[in-house]
Amino acid sequence: MASLPSAVIGNTIKLESEFKKRSTTFPSIEKRNSGYLDKDFDALSLDFKETEPSNYVTLLQKCVEKNSIKEAKMIHGQIVKSGTNDNLFVMTSLVNVYGKCGAMEEARKVFDGLAKRNVVTWTSLMSGYVQNAQPELATGVFLEMLENGAFPTNYTIGVVLNACSVLYDVKLGKEVHGYVVKYGLEDDTSVGNALCNLYSKCGNNLDSAMKVFSRIGERNVVSWTTIVSACGDNGSSADGLNLFSEMLEEGIEPNEFILTSVLSLCSTMQAIDVGLQVHSLSIKIGYEFNLAVTNSIMYLYLKNGWFSEAKKLFYGLEKVSLVTWNAMIAGHAQMMDVAENNVMQTRNGVEALDMFLRLQRSGLKPDLFTMSSVLTVCSNLVALEQGEQVHAQTIKTGFLSDVVVGTALVNMYNKCGSIKKASKAFVEMNTRTLISWTSMITAFAQHGLSQQALDLFNDMRLAGDRPNKVTFIGVLAACSHAGMVDEGLAYFEMMKNEYKINPIMDHYACMIDMFVRLGRLEEAFDFVKKMEFEPNEFIWSLLIAGCRSHGNLELGFYAAEQLLSIKPKDPEVYSMLMNMYVSAKRWKDVSRLRKAMKEENLTKLKDWSWISIKDKVYSFKPDDKSCHQCQDVHILLEDLLEKSRNLGYEWKENLEIPEDEEIEDKEPSLSRVHHSEKFAVVYGLIKIQKPAAVRVVKSTSMCRDCHSFVKFVSVATEREIMIRDNKRLHRFVNGKCSCGDFGSLL
Template sequence: MIKAFRRGFLPSQVPYRNLNGNDNSGVIVYFKFRSFISIGVEERMESCIELKSVKQFHAHILVSGLHKNTQLATKLVIMYTKLRGLADARLIFDQMYDPPLFLWNILIKENSSKEALALYNRMRQAGVQPDHFTFPLVLKACGKLSDLQTGKAIHYHIVRSGLESHVFVGNALIDMYAKCGCVDDARQVFDKMSDRYRDVVSWTAMISGYARTEHAEEALILFHQMQLQNVMPDSVTMACVISACGNLGDLEQGKLIHSQINMNQLDSDIVITTALVDMYAKCGDVDIANQLFEKMSRKDVVTWNAMLAGYAKNGQANEAIMLFNRMQLSNAMPNLISTVNLLSACAHLGAVEQGMGVHTCIIKRGFESSLVVGTALIDMYAKCRSIDIARLLFEKMSGRNVVSWSAMIAGYVQNGLASDALVLFEQMQLEHMKPNSVTMVSVLSACAHLAALEEGKRIHHYIVRNGLELDTSVKNCLVDMYAKCGSIDIARNLFDKMSKRDVISWNAMIAGYGMHGHGEDALALFNQMLEARIKPNHITFVSVLSACSHAGLVDLGRKYFSSMSREYHISPSMKHYVCMVDLFGRAGNLEEAGNVIKSMPLEPDIGVWGAMLGACRIHSNIQLGEYAAKKLFNLEPEDAGYYVLISNIYAAAGKWDDVAKVRELMKFKMLKKTPGCSWIEANNKIHTFLSGDKSHPQSEKIYAMLVTLIEKIEKAGYVPDTNFVLHDVEEKVKKRMLYSHSEKLAIAFGLININSVMPIRITKNLRVCGDCHNASKFISKIVQREIIVRDANRFHHFKNGFCSCGDFW
């Protein structure tokens, strides 16, 4: 009979006769036959190597009625699982009366994370006690899903089962909490583990948890402790530590770890080398990253993506595009991440045409439906100043998530459309999409751009209510927002309350003091930063030098500029040279400003020549102004602002023929002057005014208030300075034009509509003119109100007839 079965006969086709020749006693022989058959099936199952073969034997077993045999059913589940026939394995498993524990564990391991947790719940309901193999599997599923609530419930089950001290379970708990972003809970589990039970996996799980978060410095501290405990790190540990160095931007520490890797001969490991490429790129040393990349004999798609991301993040977009072309010719086929990195490179380059080419490839490959790719496309088009295309893609997206909303809001802010960003944020809330810290950073930036203090306060309350104020980046933006909205005291109060400050926190506060003309406070804070052992970066020095410029601290500015390279090994960038030209130029040291330009190792850009032209405007230096203007016309021939500046220099000197020539040139080039514009926030709305504006619903009241104000301040000693009317017209007309400047209209509106105990806060798109500056001082004294004006350069706090800038701006 067994031979017959092996020849392919079904049991029903095999004739058999009982031993006594009596048909009624054949049941014993039948059961003996079934035992023989089951042995034969097991032997044949062991030789199955294809899913099709297992299904054929499964059919034989069903026909023969052997499917109720627990041993055979278990073997079938195992075979199906090995060959990825999970649906069939699950079907057999679900029909089993009392599956053994190891079979539960196999299915939990092989199924999706959601299905694994469902199986775990069913297992507990069936009264099956999980073991030290079960718990790590379901904790891993929680980590993948970032399901902290279920993870904590499983932790409770572990404690009750007495398996918390088991090393496998402990390691899985650490990993789960770390992947759910709860590194403090992970650390508690880690600290409870006995030293003798902690293995390299325990240490690596904890280091990895820290490396992925803003606590990356803790990863390096823990790595040092691991070495003191004589626990030998493996390649995964080293990759995590390198990742921590990259996230911290700590190149020095990264190089030390690299040397350890070389000493331990781990440099041939593709995971470690890829991590090194990523670390060097994140730390800004793209050359070394590229050297390591080129030396690698084997590269996978992750390696290529690391190098692509490095080029993109460091602004080397052309190199990224060339590398992507090489990648397409290699064995590593570009994936979604590769595409996202390439779009990021196009965004950095502002290369909308290349970006459109990538977009075409995305459509051909069918990647367009991916949320990640769609969000990257929105970001690319927004950064390439194609905000309308970005919005069109955003509207077409199905299943938009918080990342896509955040990208669109950030795009509006980047394109100077702060009001649209706030409108979109309101729409996001109406659609019940919960924002995250990234969203709030952009929303706060929009408030800062508009100097919308009341809106900023409302957003601040929202952040607190939703527990988003714990994020350091959000706290930094709150400091920046309040500083840019004129509330420097609130900004400082928030800064002082921060439990953890990074270099961005210090930079935001120093820059805030600089904008408000508090140069000495900015420099005092810089010294506190050094005492706190926070290493300044290039942005810190931009803020420090800018503060010196606004406060007229020439000698200190010169000192800090020279200390950059000498003490902190920071090579001056273009922005630093702009600050120095501005510093000397504002102070009237035009010759020294010119010497800075001559000594620059870089070719001066529009920022440098713009600062020089602005200084010539302040100090009426026509000859040097003309030279700077010519440079600017060559570099940026379509920017009307520079033509206006040189025209103003001519007008101030009464050279009306030259003014006419500049205006004719602008007309020929079809360039239009940016009109002076001031805006003020009142009753949760932004009100905008242009010079001579009569479009506001309250225009009659505003102009009536202006007449009253002018009469009062003239009695107090104000004399209109018609030199700031840059038109060749009669004196009466010049005065009339001065009276209706946009900031004066905004002040009058504020006096009508804003509570008398509140300061009047105004923002202007251009530099405040000398006459409006003088008039604002008189108005502040007459009406006994503080008037805060943020112009294109800095803040002016007018109070009791004085300005915080000391008439130096």
């Protein structure tokens, strides 16, 4: 939880009282959005021939509010009939309105048919292309315009810069910036805002954005909104809140845009209390029923885990927008990670997909935001079939050309265990960003394809894109997976010296993992000592796993005790320790531990698995005696256990000791536990036709026993099986697992 700057709270409260005095200055949303279009239109359409040109402009602008191409076309027809199509003012408005309604082909047709154009006409066409996700056409029109001898205004420059932002074309952006400096446009508000946006959106460079912001002569609400959002996009949400209070201190009145931006910061920071203050400020200045603000509040609630409050808002809305649906879908998708149990986790995902369906039935068209969120849901649910359907939809709608959608698709395929399709999706992308490179590098690393990960990292550097700390997690993970110690150490140094990135815990974890896999335990522990922070649970788990694999029990038990002191109430830790004592036949410790577990009521591991088949999710528990198609599942499981034993599988761990048995020095009689993934895998084998892979998600780490068993199953059934647990991805093919048989296996 991020700490909240007290200055903001202070200012906000102070200013809230100030705003009370002038709360009437803001019109409420009903007045703004009331659609009188039908009446106006009917009244005017009776005598269109006598209509003044300016009336056409008014009518056209109402089409934007209604987002109605149809009505724009009708008015267009009347304009032609009445001979008003020689009026440049009206025709420019038509270009603008078609663009804003998403009808770029119409806009272009009108534009091409014009005998005369002015700079506003050109700018309108460009703006349309930017808003309709065709930024490359916008920059094309810009060049065309220069060739035609038209001189750009500050607005034109603003639009071009926004096109550069969307295109991630910092180069062209910087050229335009040079032009801006040359003509002394730097302090212009529109230009400055767009430059600020450019450096924030595609340069990931908050410092440059701040510099540009500081040079704007007269900062308006848009300027402040841009810089506040820039803080949010670049991981400085707290600074964004501070800037917001600065704006309030300067006496600039917030509008719905800055309110939603600030609320979005609060969602990111999970700063529900500041969020509620901003909410009350919004109400005081007249935005209680504003849809955009309400959407933000709803999203804030979702991110805070307040599902029922969010739903109350949702069902209370008279009218919803696409953003409302998108917020609900994204909110549910993101909360899957922090869900407390399988029911909640899968329910959030399934609910998000249901909302996606309802959105489509409502007649609204999903956009790129919808697509990326839905792909995230599919990733989290490991719902490959649905993910593929969404993929097809992104092709049809053209949204696939968007980098974020493309990246989301790469992640979806990766998380569903299909590295080939992930890589294909990546290759087909026409733009690369820091995040898309990082996604693909990480995906290769997670699948144990270290060389491909490192090659891609090289490509990224050659392309001139700057890696960040997340990229290096992928790179170092690739090295550790392949046992490339020298390379790993070199990249670690490169990160620190060449890129000035201070290592975080995850980087150390990769380095420790690297030594541990090779059995170089001393060096691993040395690295732990070198860290400037206390090792976390993940580091200890790695050390334990290493000690177990390489038979150093002394160090192993030492690490396990350390882990226990960090997470004293975690059933997973207890299970691991129990397995270690059982393997070492240390029955006294087994007895002691069992007592402790009983006292703490920690005997039950939070172990559940699920599998997505078509549009359904099926959950399984350990020793599941009432699972889906239970009889068939149990019969096949027994059969597979038998076949695996014939192939050399031995049951070694995860033995449960009968509750009433007294154990002191002797080996107790042990019963076996079937963890949940066994049932999920077997169910998948029954339900999913060959040769499709079986993909399962699991809440806790896989234990060494199940891991070994599934390897044999992949041989016995000649099937590919993927299990994603809470730590890593395991892809079993032909008796081998992509994790390299190493992970913090229970």
